Amino acid sequence: AQSVTQLDSHVSVSEGTPVLLRCNYSSSYSPSLFWYVQHPNKGLQLLLKYTSAATLVKGINGFEAEFKKSETSFHLTKPSAHMSDAAEYFCVVSEGNDYKLSFGAGTTVTVRA
Amino acid sequence: KAGVTQTPRYLIKTRGQQVTLSCSPISGHRSVSWYQQTPGQGLQFLFEYFSETQRNKGNFPGRFSGRQFSNSRSEMNVSTLELGDSALYLCASSLRGAQADTQYFGPGTRLTVL
Numbered sequence: 411a412q413s414v415t416q417l418d419s420h421v422s423v424s425e426g427t428p429v430l431l432r433c434n435y436s437s438s439y440s441p442s443l444f445w446y447v448q449h450p451n452k453g454l455q456l457l458l459k460y461t462s463a464a465t466l467v468k469g470i471n472g473f474e475a476e477f478k479k480s481e482t483s484f485h486l487t488k489p490s491a492h493m494s495d496a497a498e499y500f501c502v503v504s505e506g507n508d509y510k511l512s513f514g515a516g517t518t519v520t521v522r523a
Numbered sequence: 524k525a526g527v528t529q530t531p532r533y534l535i536k537t538r539g540q541q542v543t544l545s546c547s548p549i550s551g552h553r554s555v556s557w558y559q560q561t562p563g564q565g566l567q568f569l570f571e572y573f574s575e576t577q578r579n580k581g582n583f584p585g586r587f588s589g590r591q592f593s594n595s596r597s598e599m600n601v602s603t604l605e606l607g608d609s610a611l612y613l614c615a616s617s618l619r620g621a622q623a624d625t626q627y628f629g630p631g632t633r634l635t636v637l
Binding site for chain 1: 527579627
Protein backbone atom coordinates (compact mmCIF):
# COMPACT_ATOMS: atom_id res chain seq x y z
CA ALA A 411 0.00 0.00 0.00
CA GLN A 412 1.17 3.51 -0.73
CA SER A 413 0.90 6.61 1.41
CA VAL A 414 2.57 9.94 2.07
CA THR A 415 2.99 11.94 5.24
CA GLN A 416 3.56 15.66 5.07
CA LEU A 417 5.31 16.56 8.27
CA ASP A 418 4.16 20.17 8.50
CA SER A 419 0.58 21.33 8.10
CA HIS A 420 1.65 24.97 7.91
CA VAL A 421 4.93 26.70 7.03
CA SER A 422 5.51 30.43 7.30
CA VAL A 423 8.53 32.09 5.69
CA SER A 424 9.72 35.59 4.92
CA GLU A 425 9.98 36.67 1.30
CA GLY A 426 13.47 35.95 -0.03
CA THR A 427 14.23 33.18 2.48
CA PRO A 428 14.40 29.44 1.74
CA VAL A 429 11.36 27.20 1.80
CA LEU A 430 11.45 23.57 2.95
CA LEU A 431 8.38 21.33 2.80
CA ARG A 432 8.89 17.83 4.20
CA CYS A 433 7.36 14.64 2.90
CA ASN A 434 7.89 11.00 3.81
CA TYR A 435 6.43 8.20 1.75
CA SER A 436 5.56 4.57 2.18
CA SER A 437 5.49 2.30 -0.83
CA SER A 438 5.81 -1.38 -1.53
CA TYR A 439 7.14 -0.85 -5.03
CA SER A 440 9.21 1.69 -6.90
CA PRO A 441 6.97 4.71 -6.58
CA SER A 442 6.46 7.77 -8.68
CA LEU A 443 6.44 10.85 -6.48
CA PHE A 444 5.04 14.27 -7.23
CA TRP A 445 4.58 17.68 -5.74
CA TYR A 446 1.46 19.61 -6.70
CA VAL A 447 0.50 23.16 -5.74
CA GLN A 448 -3.00 24.55 -5.32
CA HIS A 449 -3.59 28.27 -5.20
CA PRO A 450 -6.84 29.51 -3.66
CA ASN A 451 -9.86 28.65 -5.76
CA LYS A 452 -7.68 27.10 -8.42
CA GLY A 453 -7.03 23.55 -9.59
CA LEU A 454 -3.90 21.55 -8.89
CA GLN A 455 -0.72 22.31 -10.81
CA LEU A 456 2.21 19.92 -11.09
CA LEU A 457 5.44 21.36 -9.70
CA LEU A 458 7.69 18.38 -10.34
CA LYS A 459 7.80 14.59 -10.48
CA TYR A 460 10.23 11.79 -9.72
CA THR A 461 10.05 8.59 -11.76
CA SER A 462 13.29 6.70 -10.92
CA ALA A 463 15.63 8.79 -13.02
CA ALA A 464 17.77 11.47 -11.31
CA THR A 465 17.21 11.68 -7.57
CA LEU A 466 17.36 15.48 -7.63
CA VAL A 467 14.37 16.73 -9.53
CA LYS A 468 13.97 20.29 -10.74
CA GLY A 469 10.52 21.72 -11.24
CA ILE A 470 8.83 24.91 -12.21
CA ASN A 471 9.19 28.28 -10.49
CA GLY A 472 12.54 27.44 -8.92
CA PHE A 473 11.36 24.45 -6.87
CA GLU A 474 13.31 21.24 -6.58
CA ALA A 475 13.00 18.02 -4.60
CA GLU A 476 15.39 15.23 -3.66
CA PHE A 477 14.38 11.59 -3.56
CA LYS A 478 16.14 9.76 -0.71
CA LYS A 479 15.29 6.09 -0.69
CA SER A 480 17.19 5.35 2.51
CA GLU A 481 15.14 7.95 4.35
CA THR A 482 11.92 7.39 2.34
CA SER A 483 11.73 11.14 1.90
CA PHE A 484 10.93 13.53 -0.92
CA HIS A 485 11.34 17.02 0.50
CA LEU A 486 10.55 20.10 -1.57
CA THR A 487 12.77 23.18 -1.46
CA LYS A 488 13.09 26.61 -2.98
CA PRO A 489 16.07 28.88 -2.29
CA SER A 490 14.14 32.13 -2.17
CA ALA A 491 10.42 32.44 -1.47
CA HIS A 492 8.24 34.83 -3.42
CA MET A 493 4.88 36.22 -2.39
CA SER A 494 3.28 34.26 -5.22
CA ASP A 495 4.43 31.00 -3.58
CA ALA A 496 1.71 31.35 -0.94
CA ALA A 497 -0.49 28.32 -1.59
CA GLU A 498 -1.18 24.77 -0.47
CA TYR A 499 1.33 22.11 -1.47
CA PHE A 500 0.63 18.40 -1.79
CA CYS A 501 3.09 15.54 -1.81
CA VAL A 502 1.69 12.71 -3.91
CA VAL A 503 2.63 9.08 -4.59
CA SER A 504 1.62 6.63 -7.26
CA GLU A 505 2.76 3.05 -7.62
CA GLY A 506 2.14 -0.09 -9.53
CA ASN A 507 -0.82 -0.30 -11.82
CA ASP A 508 -3.57 1.01 -9.61
CA TYR A 509 -3.92 4.13 -11.75
CA LYS A 510 -4.44 6.49 -8.84
CA LEU A 511 -2.65 9.23 -6.96
CA SER A 512 -2.48 9.16 -3.16
CA PHE A 513 -2.24 12.64 -1.68
CA GLY A 514 -0.70 13.86 1.54
CA ALA A 515 -2.73 16.09 3.81
CA GLY A 516 -1.14 19.23 2.40
CA THR A 517 1.11 22.00 3.68
CA THR A 518 -0.11 25.57 3.65
CA VAL A 519 2.66 28.05 2.88
CA THR A 520 2.41 31.64 4.03
CA VAL A 521 4.93 34.19 2.78
CA ARG A 522 5.53 37.29 4.90
CA ALA A 523 6.59 40.54 3.25
CA LYS B 524 -3.98 23.06 -26.33
CA ALA B 525 -7.04 23.47 -24.15
CA GLY B 526 -6.82 22.21 -20.58
CA VAL B 527 -9.17 19.99 -18.64
CA THR B 528 -12.61 21.54 -18.37
CA GLN B 529 -15.25 20.76 -15.79
CA THR B 530 -18.88 21.77 -15.79
CA PRO B 531 -20.62 23.17 -13.95
CA ARG B 532 -18.14 25.08 -11.79
CA TYR B 533 -20.58 25.54 -8.93
CA LEU B 534 -23.64 23.56 -7.92
CA ILE B 535 -26.10 23.76 -5.06
CA LYS B 536 -28.34 20.80 -4.32
CA THR B 537 -30.48 19.61 -1.45
CA ARG B 538 -30.24 16.34 0.44
CA GLY B 539 -31.74 13.41 -1.40
CA GLN B 540 -31.24 14.85 -4.86
CA GLN B 541 -28.83 13.49 -7.41
CA VAL B 542 -26.17 15.32 -9.38
CA THR B 543 -24.10 14.76 -12.51
CA LEU B 544 -20.73 16.40 -13.05
CA SER B 545 -18.92 16.51 -16.36
CA CYS B 546 -15.26 16.46 -17.29
CA SER B 547 -13.69 17.00 -20.71
CA PRO B 548 -10.06 15.85 -20.81
CA ILE B 549 -7.20 17.32 -22.76
CA SER B 550 -7.41 16.29 -26.40
CA GLY B 551 -5.76 12.90 -26.90
CA HIS B 552 -5.90 11.91 -23.24
CA ARG B 553 -7.67 8.62 -22.66
CA SER B 554 -7.40 8.37 -18.88
CA VAL B 555 -9.74 10.37 -16.66
CA SER B 556 -9.67 10.27 -12.87
CA TRP B 557 -11.94 11.84 -10.30
CA TYR B 558 -11.03 13.07 -6.82
CA GLN B 559 -13.01 14.50 -3.94
CA GLN B 560 -11.47 17.28 -1.87
CA THR B 561 -12.86 18.20 1.56
CA PRO B 562 -11.30 20.08 4.48
CA GLY B 563 -11.64 17.05 6.73
CA GLN B 564 -10.59 14.19 4.47
CA GLY B 565 -8.31 16.00 2.03
CA LEU B 566 -8.00 14.68 -1.51
CA GLN B 567 -9.40 11.22 -2.04
CA PHE B 568 -9.46 9.09 -5.16
CA LEU B 569 -12.92 8.23 -6.50
CA PHE B 570 -12.32 6.30 -9.72
CA GLU B 571 -10.33 6.14 -12.94
CA TYR B 572 -11.48 5.40 -16.48
CA PHE B 573 -9.49 4.49 -19.54
CA SER B 574 -11.08 3.89 -22.91
CA GLU B 575 -14.54 3.64 -21.36
CA THR B 576 -13.45 1.04 -18.78
CA GLN B 577 -13.20 1.63 -15.05
CA ARG B 578 -9.76 0.42 -13.98
CA ASN B 579 -9.86 1.35 -10.32
CA LYS B 580 -12.31 2.61 -7.75
CA GLY B 581 -11.71 4.27 -4.41
CA ASN B 582 -13.39 3.55 -1.12
CA PHE B 583 -16.66 5.38 -1.67
CA PRO B 584 -20.25 4.12 -1.37
CA GLY B 585 -22.16 2.91 -4.39
CA ARG B 586 -23.99 6.25 -4.58
CA PHE B 587 -20.91 7.50 -6.39
CA SER B 588 -20.66 6.27 -9.95
CA GLY B 589 -19.08 7.33 -13.17
CA ARG B 590 -18.71 6.58 -16.81
CA GLN B 591 -16.58 7.52 -19.76
CA PHE B 592 -17.68 8.04 -23.33
CA SER B 593 -15.96 7.10 -26.55
CA ASN B 594 -14.60 10.64 -26.91
CA SER B 595 -12.98 10.25 -23.45
CA ARG B 596 -15.32 12.74 -21.79
CA SER B 597 -16.38 11.53 -18.39
CA GLU B 598 -19.28 12.06 -16.04
CA MET B 599 -19.67 11.26 -12.41
CA ASN B 600 -22.99 10.88 -10.69
CA VAL B 601 -23.88 11.09 -7.03
CA SER B 602 -27.30 9.84 -6.06
CA THR B 603 -29.23 10.50 -2.85
CA LEU B 604 -27.00 13.38 -1.85
CA GLU B 605 -25.92 13.75 1.77
CA LEU B 606 -24.59 16.83 3.54
CA GLY B 607 -21.17 15.19 3.69
CA ASP B 608 -20.98 15.09 -0.10
CA SER B 609 -20.33 18.83 -0.12
CA ALA B 610 -16.87 19.09 -1.61
CA LEU B 611 -14.69 20.20 -4.49
CA TYR B 612 -14.72 17.48 -7.14
CA LEU B 613 -11.62 17.45 -9.28
CA CYS B 614 -11.10 15.70 -12.56
CA ALA B 615 -7.68 14.86 -13.98
CA SER B 616 -6.65 13.55 -17.36
CA SER B 617 -3.53 11.90 -18.73
CA LEU B 618 -2.46 9.89 -21.74
CA ARG B 619 -2.22 6.49 -20.09
CA GLY B 620 -2.83 6.83 -16.36
CA ALA B 621 -1.48 8.06 -13.05
CA GLN B 622 1.96 6.54 -12.67
CA ALA B 623 2.94 6.50 -16.32
CA ASP B 624 2.06 10.06 -17.20
CA THR B 625 1.55 13.47 -15.69
CA GLN B 626 -2.01 14.07 -14.59
CA TYR B 627 -3.50 17.44 -15.48
CA PHE B 628 -6.25 18.71 -13.24
CA GLY B 629 -9.30 20.76 -14.06
CA PRO B 630 -10.49 23.68 -11.91
CA GLY B 631 -13.06 21.53 -10.15
CA THR B 632 -16.79 21.60 -9.48
CA ARG B 633 -17.77 23.01 -6.11
CA LEU B 634 -20.80 21.05 -4.87
CA THR B 635 -22.79 22.35 -1.92
CA VAL B 636 -25.47 20.12 -0.43
CA LEU B 637 -28.06 21.87 1.75
